[in-house]
Amino acid sequence: MTTARLLLDLVNSRRDPVARMAAAWLGAGAQAFALADSGGLLAWWPNSSPPPLSGALVAPVSINGRPVGELRVFGVNGDHSQARLKADALLLSQIGSMETELNEMTGELIDNQDQLLALYDLTQSMRSQLEVVDVLHTLAQSAGRLLKATAAAAVLIERDSPLLIHYPQPFLDDQTLLNLLAQCRISGNHLLLNAGDPVNPLPTGTAGAIFEPLYVRGQIKAGLCLLRDTPFGSPDHKLARAICDQGAAAIETALLYQETLAQARLQTEAELAKNVQLRLLPQTLPHVNGLDMAAASLPASVVGGDFYDCQQHPGEPFMFAVGDVTGKGMPAALLMAMTRTLLRSKTRSLHKASPADILGSVNDDMYDDFSEVSMFATVFVGQYASHENLLYYANAGHSPVIYSPAGGEAVLLQADGTALGVLPLNLCENHALYFYPGDVLVAATDGFSEARNLAGELFGYDRLLRLVESLATQSAQSIANTLFQTMLDYSAGHGQDDDQTLVVIKGV
């Protein structure tokens, strides 16, 4: 607003008091009364004819300390009149100053209200956005409009790859924006830049730039950059700050949503893996003359490294296996699937193969793979020849395998070979034991012997041996159920540390 307009505005908006002031002068004998500024006469009384060009008493009028024009009175003289005119000018100056101030305050109020409304709009629109890209876009667009920027950009560094959104057109290259964000990260503060900044040169035609950091999860991970053809000041910074705080909250929400989504997807995949793994275990146990059988597996995580398998091919003895791949979860589950498949195919392809042959051959094939991922698998393989009442077995590092002869003391069938994947050559041997009605064999995994109670005490081999011994008269299914239930009771309140798997066979 120019100074010339200020006095004219005042005359127009406060015509009455000015007219009364003029009337008072004319009543006191003045010839004429006028207001003028650098552009010439603005108003005069009596309005029948313009006042003469000279011979006036003059008093300057200023609004907020700035000269805006003068009062002129004609046909009066003397110190008294000069003083009175000066007082009138002062009064008009005060009215003018107050009027201007009121206008400014009203303007500011309207601006503030506009900004509040715009911020509210921004918050509303960001709340409904669940994609980080959309949030950044809204942030750049809204901040650009609210702060009357010629261009805006929002940048986010989440994980390693930066995400950059420009509005309406790219104005700074990506590297410059990332540099500005890096500077904010170091200083922990916003950046106010002016044209001619030696460190961060601005594009031609740009007078000022502001870079506001966004705190996402307690760290500066994002920023908002605005460019304008006029410099940015402190109120702009405050508004930009308010917008960025909203933006940061919206980014956090969007990130959280994405993570929840990813987690749900992973959960679904894990459930699928669990189903696949459960399908790999025998769905039903075969009927074998002379044997009562039960088997089950209870992984500690969704998927596990334990497995059991049973196979019966015409003309071949019944074969069963129990194994434990070191570790838990997905890596163990993958190797478990490989080991189980290889055991199956070896049993089929090696005609009349003994348990030790099968284990040795699987070790030959899998040693390199196991070494590659630093894992190994303990496996017990048994074969039952019903016509001879004989149980052949080989044990590659697996325990506990418990043999409880009818009416006798339960003993551990100890391994004589190392687990598969430990040594390039597996040296476990074949063993045989008579298996008559009433005899029980429990091939379990270390999830049983190493179950822990709240005090951290292991269930241990001795207790397990005595337990099997005491259950030996029951059916295979009942023995299995009681063993699982005992572990559950023992580790109550502690949770299952390791996968628990067992195969129970009983001579009938």
Add this chain to the structure above:
Amino acid sequence: MEIKSSNVGEIQVLRITGRFDSYETGRVSEWLDQACAQSPAKVVLNLAEVNFVDSSALALMVKGMKRCRQQRGDLYLCSLQQPVRVIFELTRLDKAFAIYTAETEAVSAFG
């Protein structure tokens, strides 16, 4: 669990104290990574103060042993307590590792 490392010439010795299980394998794994980076990698794990090892710990020791052998060295164990020795015997890992009764014996076995 606590670990304490020392050197006898080019032989690197690690003394482990307490439970050696899946919750505690991280630090031993890091130490073994560094120890196996040398060639020849000659390592002795002193388990005198270890009262329990689980399958994760066994897997870590097997991994260490294989890597030491690749680096023209070996990983020897010594001073196993009875419960730990039983675990090695049950899994037959006593066949895979050279196990000595005392640390000095394991160190001098490298010759």
